[in-house]
Amino acid sequence: MSNKKIFILLPDGVGLRNFAFTDFYTRGKVATEMDFIFWNNTPFDLSKMGYEEIKLQQKKPSLFLEVLKNARNGIELNCNIRKAKDNVYDSYRFPFSYASFKSRIKSYTIHFLIQLFDSEKGLKKLRNLIKKTERKTNFYSESYALLKMQKPALVFCTNQRISLAIAPLLAAQDLKIPTGTFIFSWDNLPKGTMVVETDFYFVWSSHMKKELLYYYPYINENQIIVTGTPQFENHFQKDNIIDKEIFFKQNGLDSSKKYICYSGDDITTSPYDPNYLLDVIKAVRVLNKKGIQLGVVFRRCPVDFSDRFDSILEENKDIVTAIIPNWVKVGEEWNTILPTKDDFILQLNIIAHTELVVNLGSSMVFDYAAHKKPCAYMNYNPVTSDSLSAVDKIYNYIHFRSMPDDAVVWLNSPDEIADKIELMLSDEALKVVEKAQEWFEKINQHPAEEASERIWEAIDKICKKEIC
Incomplete structure (x- = not known):
């Protein structure tokens, strides 16, 4: 196809993390001679970052x-x-x-x-x-007219689960323009979240490819491209790691202490997160009495703006320091709370300057595995809870069935947290890290830092009709 334009469709803010705030764009400039235009339905002005964009002016599905x-x-x-x-x-x-x-x-x-x-x-x-239904909408007609005029070589959708993306992708297909979509999260496919249907599907791993074929038998194997995800690439950009003393000073941390990270979940997934945080703080107090000298860095879930942690943070200032994620709230829905490029650097430095992470079933296990550091999962109900918040439900989700044994340290009760944190600070943690790395490599194509190159290589081949 003679046209050298690639349309990168951002139906909502989720795709910003992987495709606007990583090096995906700049790596594409190196890997291909194509021009990239963000077809942007987010409130972010990407032109300020030097990106060419066409705004959708905040379209909403009917x-x-x-x-x-x-x-x-x-x-x-x-x-x-x-x-x-x-x-x-x-x-x-x-x-x-x-x-x-x-x-x-x-x-x-x-x-x-x-x-x-x-x-x-x-x-x-x-x-x-x-x-x-979507072919009868004004949005479809607008998309059709734009694509007919622009004639891109490919429309690449950054998120498979947003219904707003259906109309522009249909318009592209009706104009015989190739389309692709990225499966944006490791747990998406068992949930039945596929909304768009495209010519090509970009997935994290061979494991995810098998899931896609299982859950969506109308998709053919040759439509699926294994690339990995750009979201972990920042962990390999060591130039962005700030000197420890500077980072500690910027965030009010005590240079005489080692820190562990408690990574929060959203209120729906973990309504008892404050209880877990408090149990970790109590365990750290026990360890400090033994002379180990630890502190806790609390990174809340970026889409959790609740006040549920406030009293615990206030009452335990000597142990825990909150470092607020650098996200921007532009609406009330979870997908209108958007990341910033600076938050990638902030997260990278939190991981670089903490010893381990504790959370309830978070994918942060992979972020820490990229740094050869261990993760502990909370594995008990801290108070009487209903079935919606029980940990046995959380860890029965399909995506946890891919986990090797001992890929994380299981915290099965408050009483054992101190001992297990102490273990994670010793050489015994190496066994856990090794298993976590094995899990990471199953979930995400390695080398993890080359995901963007693999995506661009596939895009280039699609445009040259070497993949069809």
């Missing part, structure tokens, strides 16, 4: 499209249960809302559509209905 998307998700989970004979997929469902008249109508309609189309054949009909 209510009907959201109903169809949620019905599709429900049917996919039903199909997964029948296929795998495993009820774990029920745990991925979001509760329906009946709080208002509008929400009740929406929920009843989704229920009706799930019952109407609840089979593999029905799912195919619903997928076609979504496409038919």
